Amino acid sequence: MDRKGFIRAIAASGTGAIVGAKLLGKIDAPASTASSGKWATESWAQVRALFPLRPEVTYLNTGGLGPASQPVLDSVFEQGQTQARVGEHYHKLLGQSRKVAADFFGVNPSEIAFVRNASEGNSVISSGLSLKKGDEVVFESHAHPGGSFAWMNRQKLDGVKVKIFEPSSANSEENLERLFDQVTERTRVIQVSHITATTGLIFDIQAIAAEAKRRGIWFHVDGAQSAGMIPVNLKTLGCDSYSTSGHKWLNGPIETGLIYIDSGRNDEVACSHIGAYSNDAYELPSTLTYVDSAVRHEYGTRNAASAGGLQTALELQTEIGRQKIAEHGARLAQLAMEGVRGTKGLEILSPIDPKMRSSILTFRVADVECSAIYSALSKQHKFRTRVVTERDLNGVRSSWHVYQDEEDVHRFVKAVRSVVASL
Numbered sequence: 375m376d377r378k379g380f381i382r383a384i385a386a387s388g389t390g391a392i393v394g395a396k397l398l399g400k401i402d403a404p405a406s407t408a409s410s411g412k413w414a415t416e417s418w419a420q421v422r423a424l425f426p427l428r429p430e431v432t433y434l435n436t437g438g439l440g441p442a443s444q445p446v447l448d449s450v451f452e453q454g455q456t457q458a459r460v461g462e463h464y465h466k467l468l469g470q471s472r473k474v475a476a477d478f479f480g481v482n483p484s485e486i487a488f489v490r491n492a493s494e495g496n497s498v499i500s501s502g503l504s505l506k507k508g509d510e511v512v513f514e515s516h517a518h519p520g521g522s523f524a525w526m527n528r529q530k531l532d533g534v535k536v537k538i539f540e541p542s543s544a545n546s547e548e549n550l551e552r553l554f555d556q557v558t559e560r561t562r563v564i565q566v567s568h569i570t571a572t573t574g575l576i577f578d579i580q581a582i583a584a585e586a587k588r589r590g591i592w593f594h595v596d597g598a599q600s601a602g603m604i605p606v607n608l609k610t611l612g613c614d615s616y617s618t619s620g621h622k623w624l625n626g627p628i629e630t631g632l633i634y635i636d637s638g639r640n641d642e643v644a645c646s647h648i649g650a651y652s653n654d655a656y657e658l659p660s661t662l663t664y665v666d667s668a669v670r671h672e673y674g675t676r677n678a679a680s681a682g683g684l685q686t687a688l689e690l691q692t693e694i695g696r697q698k699i700a701e702h703g704a705r706l707a708q709l710a711m712e713g714v715r716g717t718k719g720l721e722i723l724s725p726i727d728p729k730m731r732s733s734i735l736t737f738r739v740a741d742v743e744c745s746a747i748y749s750a751l752s753k754q755h756k757f758r759t760r761v762v763t764e765r766d767l768n769g770v771r772s773s774w775h776v777y778q779d780e781e782d783v784h785r786f787v788k789a790v791r792s793v794v795a796s797l
């Protein structure tokens with residue numbers, strides 16, 4: 375099917391088609407009208423050119439790992455080289471990067487600590503909160519191991535009780551009900567993924583935060599899939615803590631991440647790891663006095679070049695426009711959804727409701743192993759997707775981000791249809 379045929383096919387398929395047709399018109403819009411930025415980001419093609427991705431493969435696995443752009447790689451390299459020449463830690467640079475990160479997430483720099491990945495951030499919270507045997511923690515059944523294992527470990531070590539709820543991809547209010555159905559007077563913590571890794575479902579964080587606050591329950595958000603995919607203002611969301619990776623939708627250096635802890639509740643998270651820079655004095659203190667900020671969870675020598683690279687990634691997203699990035703990815707995922715829908719046996723697993731869906735599209739095909747579709751898409755059509763084997767979903771996940779455009783969607787839809795027909 376050529377592009378016109380593709381548009382006609384979408385237009386012929388009902389309500390979603392109207393959305394799809396509108397989307398096509400919008401996708402060509404420039405990413406940014408600003409011309410004063412550091413990088414050329416006026417069109418999506420220019421943004422794409424900033425990433426040294428292999429041209430022969432269409433990379434649809436940003437939910438797994440978001441490749442760094444050349445400006446990020448250059449920043450890490452240049453800083454690393456300076457450090458190698460001068461031989462200094464450059465701790466001050468962490469402060470600068472922290473300030474940029476704090477602005478990005480709408481919080482105070484004292485509420486941000488750099489960690490190695492989202493899993494580590496989740497572990498800072500799970501191991502730091504004071505929980506007794508029988509205290510309960512609730513999270514969704516689609517939680518990534520990087521989010522769930524932290525609590526299962528507390529269950530194993532301390533007898534904390536883990537309770538899970540099954541998310542609904544159809545109805546946001548129902549998710550609130552399903553979550554709070556699991557809550558009892560012993561519930562001390564609620565955690566959800568802001569956006570699930572499995573199907574890209576967006577939880578209503580503000581509503582959960584309000585109810586958790588009313589009940590006096592700590593609310594932690596695993597934001598591995600949301601930071602960089604959609605704009606995130608943590609004060610508006612109202613959670614007590616949030617962790618994320620830098621190496622997914624933010625396209626920062628690998629092994630970067632951060633944790634946010636609301637300053638009013640910082641002292642409730644005990645330091646599970648500690649070292650120089652966690653305490654106020656560098657010399658052997660008579661008493662250990664933590665620095666009065668989340669920074670106490672950073673300890674020992676840190677890689678200022680990585681933090682600087684993450685800072686560059688945040689600045690690049692800001693220059694492109696964070697809302698534009700979110701709309702672009704969601705539009706492409708929506709377009710892909712409308713395109714593959716109707717393929718024989720194919721079922722969309724991602725939410726349809728615009729309030730709940732994101733830049734991730736996950737689908738499955740009845741009686742066909744997801745790994746077979748994944749392999750055929752990879753080997754025959756050069757699309758890098760990801761299988762979703764969690765909860766026996768048997769899905770194929772595609773992540774749509776700044777380095778894709780509607781032509782990629784067009785080829786993807788064709789490839790999915792041809793693969794499904796051949797299996």
Ligand SMILES: Cc1ncc(COP(=O)(O)O)c(C=O)c1O
Binds near residue numbers: 438492571597619631
């Ligand atoms: C929701 C969620 N949480 C945690 C993780 C783990 O991230 P990391 O490998 O950066 O620790 C992932 C990774 O995909 C994820 O999707």
